[in-house]
Each structure stands twice: as C-alpha cells, then as structure tokens.
Amino acid sequence: MVESDAGTPRERYRAQVQEEIKAHAWGQIRSAGASALSLSAIAKRMGLSGPALYRYFAGRDELITALVRDAYRSLADAVRLQAEAGADLPALARVLRGWALADPQRYFLVYGTPVPGYEAPEDTTAIAAEIMAVLLDAGAAAAPVASAPSALEVHLAEHRAWDGGHPAPPSALRLALAFWTRLTGVLSLELAGHFAGMGFDPEQLYEAEVRALTGR
Amino acid sequence: MVESDAGTPRERYRAQVQEEIKAHAWGQIRSAGASALSLSAIAKRMGLSGPALYRYFAGRDELITALVRDAYRSLADAVRLQAEAGADLPALARVLRGWALADPQRYFLVYGTPVPGYEAPEDTTAIAAEIMAVLLDAGAAAAPVASAPSALEVHLAEHRAWDGGHPAPPSALRLALAFWTRLTGVLSLELAGHFAGMGFDPEQLYEAEVRALTGR
DNA sequence: CGCAATGAGTTAGAACCTATAACGGAAGCA
DNA sequence: TGCTTCCGTTATAGGTTCTAACTCATTGCG
Numbered sequence: 407m408v409e410s411d412a413g414t415p416r417e418r419y420r421a422q423v424q425e426e427i428k429a430h431a432w433g434q435i436r437s438a439g440a441s442a443l444s445l446s447a448i449a450k451r452m453g454l455s456g457p458a459l460y461r462y463f464a465g466r467d468e469l470i471t472a473l474v475r476d477a478y479r480s481l482a483d484a485v486r487l488q489a490e491a492g493a494d495l496p497a498l499a500r501v502l503r504g505w506a507l508a509d510p511q512r513y514f515l516v517y518g519t520p521v522p523g524y525e526a527p528e529d530t531t532a533i534a535a536e537i538m539a540v541l542l543d544a545g546a547a548a549a550p551v552a553s554a555p556s557a558l559e560v561h562l563a564e565h566r567a568w569d570g571g572h573p574a575p576p577s578a579l580r581l582a583l584a585f586w587t588r589l590t591g592v593l594s595l596e597l598a599g600h601f602a603g604m605g606f607d608p609e610q611l612y613e614a615e616v617r618a619l620t621g622r
Numbered sequence: 623m624v625e626s627d628a629g630t631p632r633e634r635y636r637a638q639v640q641e642e643i644k645a646h647a648w649g650q651i652r653s654a655g656a657s658a659l660s661l662s663a664i665a666k667r668m669g670l671s672g673p674a675l676y677r678y679f680a681g682r683d684e685l686i687t688a689l690v691r692d693a694y695r696s697l698a699d700a701v702r703l704q705a706e707a708g709a710d711l712p713a714l715a716r717v718l719r720g721w722a723l724a725d726p727q728r729y730f731l732v733y734g735t736p737v738p739g740y741e742a743p744e745d746t747t748a749i750a751a752e753i754m755a756v757l758l759d760a761g762a763a764a765a766p767v768a769s770a771p772s773a774l775e776v777h778l779a780e781h782r783a784w785d786g787g788h789p790a791p792p793s794a795l796r797l798a799l800a801f802w803t804r805l806t807g808v809l810s811l812e813l814a815g816h817f818a819g820m821g822f823d824p825e826q827l828y829e830a831e832v833r834a835l836t837g838r
Numbered sequence: 839c840g841c842a843a844t845g846a847g848t849t850a851g852a853a854c855c856t857a858t859a860a861c862g863g864a865a866g867c868a
Numbered sequence: 869t870g871c872t873t874c875c876g877t878t879a880t881a882g883g884t885t886c887t888a889a890c891t892c893a894t895t896g897c898g
Contacts, residue, residue, distance in 0.1 A: 416845080416895070423846095439737045441657045446884065457886075458847050466885065511738065519734030520814045521655045522727065531819065558830035567821035583827060584834075591807020598736045603747065605783035611799060614774035618800075632866070632874080639875095662855060673857075674876050682856065 424462050424472075426452065431473055435511045440470060470515075471527060477512045478533040481505055482540075489540045495548050495581075498540070499589055499616045503609075510597040517590055535570055538582065545582035546574040548620055556580070581619065588615050640678050640688075642668065647689055651727045656686060686731075687743060693728045694749045697721055698756075705756045711764050711797075714756070715805055715832045719825075726813040733806055751786055754798065761798035762790040764836055772796070797835065804831050 430448045445466055446456045463469040488501045506513040559576035596608040646664045661682055665672045679685040704717045722729040775792035812824040
C-alpha cells in the first residue's frame with residue numbers, strides 16, 4: 407500500500423518485507439479467517455523458512471495486532487476522507503457498508519469476536535476516537551433542534567469523557583452512538599450470514615435504518 | 623444440564639461423558655475464547671489421554687458445532703420461556719441482554735465472527751427460526767396500527783420467506799428485524815469492549831434503544 | 839579501503855496441537 | 869459361556885508456534 411521511501415535501505419527493505427508478510431496474511435484471513443492464520447504457511451509461500459518471520463514480527467499475536475491496526479486505520483481513513491469531502495451521515499453510512507462488504511474478515515478483525523484476555527493497544531483506541539470524532543461532526547450537523555432531552559441524552563451529557571472535547575450537543579452524541587450501534591448491528595448479522603435464506607435484501611434494511619436515524 | 627435417563631446404560635454413560643467434555647470446553651472458551659479450545663487439554667483435565675475424546679466427538683469442529691448448537695438452544699429456550707410467560711418486547715430485550723452478559727463468549731459463539739467456509743448445520747437454522755418466531759409474535763403485538771407502509775415494509779412484505787408462515791403485518795416484520803439488529807448491535811459492541819473507557823453506561827443506551835423501538 | 843557490528847536467514851529442536859491406526863480389555867447381551 | 873461392541877490405551881504422522889545457535893551478507897564507521 408504505502409511506499410515507505412524514508413530511512414536507510416535496510417529499513418526500507420524491512421518495511422517492504424513486513425508489508426509482504428501482511429499481504430499474505432490478509433490472503434489467508436480472507437479465505438479461511440484469522441484463526442487459520444499460519445506463520446509457517448506465510449513463510450513457505452514467501453520462499454522463507456519458518457523462523458525467518460520472527461525477525462519481522464515477534465509472534466503470531468503481534469502480526470495479528472498489526473493487521474487489526476491496519477484494518478482500523480483503513481476504516482478511519484475511508485470515513486475521514488468522505489467526511490472531509492463534506493459527506494453527511496447517509497453518505498458516511500454507505501462508506502461504512504462499502505468498507506465492510508469489501509472485506510468481511512477485515513470488518514470482523516475490528517468488530518468481531520474479541521479474545522477474552524486481549525487488551526487493545528493504545529493506538530487502536532486513538533483510531534477509534536478518530537472515527538468517533540467524524541461521527542460526532544456529522545451527528546452535530548444532522549442532530550435535530552433541541553427538544554426535551556431524553557433520559558439517555560441526559561446521561562450522555564453527564565458522561566461524555568469519550569467526546570474528545572467535541573462541542574456536540576447531547577442529541578448529537580446520541581445520534582452518533584445510535585448510528586454506530588445500529589449500523590454495525592445490521593452489518594455484523596449480514597456479514598456473519600444470519601440473513602442468509604431469509605430472502606430480503608440487507609441493503610434495504612440498512613438504508614431504512616439510515617433513514618430512521620436521520621429523520622426519514 | 624439435561625439428565626438423560628433414556629437408553630441403555632452405555633448410552634447414558636456416553637451422554638454423560640459428552641456433557642462433561644462440553645462442560646470443560648465451556649470453561650476453556652470462557653477464559654480464553656473458542657480459538658484456544660484444546661481437545662488435549664480437556665482430555666488431560668478429565669484424566670484421559672488425548673485420542674479418547676475422539677470416541678465422543680469426531681474432531682474439534684464437531685465439538686465446537688455442538689457447543690454452538692447448545693448456545694443457540696439456550697438462547698431460544700430463554701427467550702421462548704419468557705414469551706410464553708407473556709413477556710412483551712422490552713422484557714424480551716432484557717432476557718437477551720441478560721443471556722448475553724451471563725457469558726459473552728457464548729454470545730459470540732452465536733453472533734460473533736464466522737469462519738469463512740463454515741456452513742451452519744440444519745438444526746441451528748431451525749433454532750434461529752424459532753427465535754424469529756418469538757420476535758414476530760411479540761412484534762405483532764407491539765406493532766403500531768397501520769399507517770402508510772415504508773419502503774422497507776413494502777420490500778419485507780414481498781420477501782417474507784423467513785416468517786415461517788407467521789401472519790404478522792409488515793410493520794411487525796420490520797419491528798422484529800430492527801429489534802434484532804439494533805440490540806445485537808449494542809450488545810456486540812459492548813461485549814467486545816468497544817465502549818470501554820467511554821464513560822457512559824451501556825445499559826442506558828440499550829434501554830433507550832428498546833424505548834425507541836417500542837415507541838418511546 | 840578494511841574491518842567490526844548489525845541483522846537477515848538458516849537448521850535443530852522443544853513443546854504443543856489435531857487426528858489416525860492398531861491394540862488390549864471391559865462391559866453388555868444372547 | 870462366548871461373542872460382539874465399544875472404550876481407552878499407546879504409537880505415530882504431520883501440523884503449529886517459538887527459541888537457540890549458527891552462518892553469512894550488508895552496512896557503516898574509522
């Protein structure tokens with residue numbers, strides 16, 4: 407993806423090999439899921455012998471962590487890019503769905519089953535905050551004019567440690583949150599195959615949820 | 623869970639050992655996730671030697687499939703039990719959340735990351751239909767009186783292969799579907815830890831979604 | 839330019855894992 | 869009693885992650 411021109415030749419080579427390892431890892435994950443990711447298999451396909459990869463990633467977990475970070479990063483970039491182009495909430499919703507459908511396993515690396523012990527590294531929480539900031543921007547632009555705040559809006563107004571200093575009104579906090587939970591709800595079920603055989607078109611459900619969020 | 627008194631002594635013993643294996647499997651899954659499930663480790667803790675377990679489950683996949691089926695079954699039972707006691711949608715929502723919080727990894731075995739190749743066995747889709755039927759019952763009871771049907775409701779009315787012959791109106795189809803997607807949306811994010819550090823109480827968000835579904 | 843330091847890649851091997859094969863023996867049953 | 873069924877064993881093959889110890893090319897400094 408990113409041609410890293412900086413640094414010494416060795417650093418450039420190292421970064422290039424790391425990218426190649428991740429590319430093969432994505433191939434495996436796309437076809438058989440993250441649990442089937444095998445360092446040995448990657449090494450074999452790269453013409454290397456197993457332990458060579460440990461020069462580039464301390465272990466399987468560190469490779470997966472890097473993949474999670476890249477997945478998160480690509481989502482944040484996609485969303486931020488559209489937002490900077492002036493996209494409103496419905497447009498952002500379509501970006502989210504497009505990103506998810508383009509690679510379901512990448513989506514699940516971000517929003518799928520967590521490993522009980524696993525603690526997300528600092529930078530991924532920063533990326534999550536970045537996504538939330540975009541949603542808050544768009545939510546503040548779309549939030550309805552003040553009526554009597556709901557019980558949830560009162561609660562959110564009192565617990566907005568996550569807003570990153572964003573001056574969004576309580577209704578925007580609630581809107582951004584609902585946007586996030588409702589759309590990932592549809593996407594998670596759709597991508598996990600829970601709609602299979604039900605006959606309806608998931609996209610229509612998704613779009614209806616978007617309309618419901620933005621006031622019909 | 624179920625004391626199986628039926629069958630020959632051998633069949634009873636076999637069923638009992640199978641249950642014991644699954645109990646140990648749940649222990650492992652609870653503490654380290656499904657990917658960490660190890661037949662060898664289970665055998666060791668049962669005082670058996672590895673291959674003995676293959677008399678009871680053809681392999682790791684078959685054991686996991688059995689666990690998924692049990693998890694699905696326990697959710698369907700919990701939901702149906704409440705529905706038969708006359709529970710409305712908000713009460714069913716609380717059952718769902720209680721079931722999910724009681725064992726997050728069990729929830730993720732049903733609604734978490736799917737394995738790309740994996741095809742759900744016939745009986746789990748039957749259980750899914752059973753859950754859907756309960757939601758349709760409750761949805762039909764709570765659905766608003768007919769107004770102009772939305773675009774989604776028209777679409778659902780034309781693609782209701784999944785309703786199992788339930789005579790629910792389009793608005794009830796839409797309500798049951800939204801109930802399912804919105805609440806699993808909140809639960810999946812909450813249980814995966816995506817709300818960690820945000821400060822607000824996930825239950826208040828959940829209850830607000832329930833209120834929004836049932837008309838404030 | 840030359841030489842030491844750095845680091846990439848190798849093989850060997852330990853400790854796991856799933857899964858199969860072949861065997862011994864106990865339990866059920868006629 | 870004797871036969872059949874099936875449980876549990878050990879042995880084994882082949883897979884995985886990961887560490888250790890070694891070779892050797894490349895880099896960069898004096």
